[in-house]
Amino acid sequence: MRSALMLSVLGSCALLAGCGQGGGEKSAGSASAPAAEHEPTAAEKQAVLDSLPAPYNTADIDNGKMKFAMCRSCHTIVEGGANLTGPNLHGVFGRKAGALENYKYSEAVKNAGFVWDAEHLDKWLAEPRTFLPGTKMSFAGLKAEKDRIDLIAFLKVETGYKAP
Ligand code: HEC
Known part of the structure; x- marks a missing residue:
């Protein structure tokens, strides 16, 4: 028992x-x-988009992604992504221009003295060489304002931006 x-x-x-x-x-x-x-869900990405001020909150992310095809040969956007011809862009919003330690910037970008936000990026992407003369980014510029808005919103969603 x-x-x-x-x-x-x-x-x-x-x-x-x-x-x-x-x-x-x-x-x-x-x-x-x-x-x-680390890889945000679709819902989390949508929440980032919704948190943006107008006109970015209603941007066409799919168009932004298509426009990013113009940047992809020189830039990665994932966390810890490699520097290519241009620096990795993860966390670029809120970061001082020319601040990545492991990337060699031109003096123009290194000494720009501002923090990247939508407004600075808009001017930069419209005409990089006029905005920061002496930059080594050979990109002619994205002329259509709507494309820049869509691309900036795409970048905010994809580079780990969090609303302050
Ligand atoms: C032909 C290569 C090339 C293309 C295409 C290109 N870039 Fe760049 N990008 C660079 C280089 C090189 C730099 C560094 C510039 C310097 O130091 O003067 C740079 C710098 C930048 C920076 C500043 C980053 C920092 O850490 O301060 C941003 C933001 C940026 N590029 C965004 C873009 C976006 C968005 C696109 C697409 C519309 C794009 N670039 C297309 C080569 C490129």
């Missing part, structure tokens, strides 16, 4: 241990979730 009880206790311990392990696997699974959080 006693030993049967012992066995069943042992048995349930073994079962519990088994359950514990299962739980362990589960929490290991959720522990890897923070890594996935």
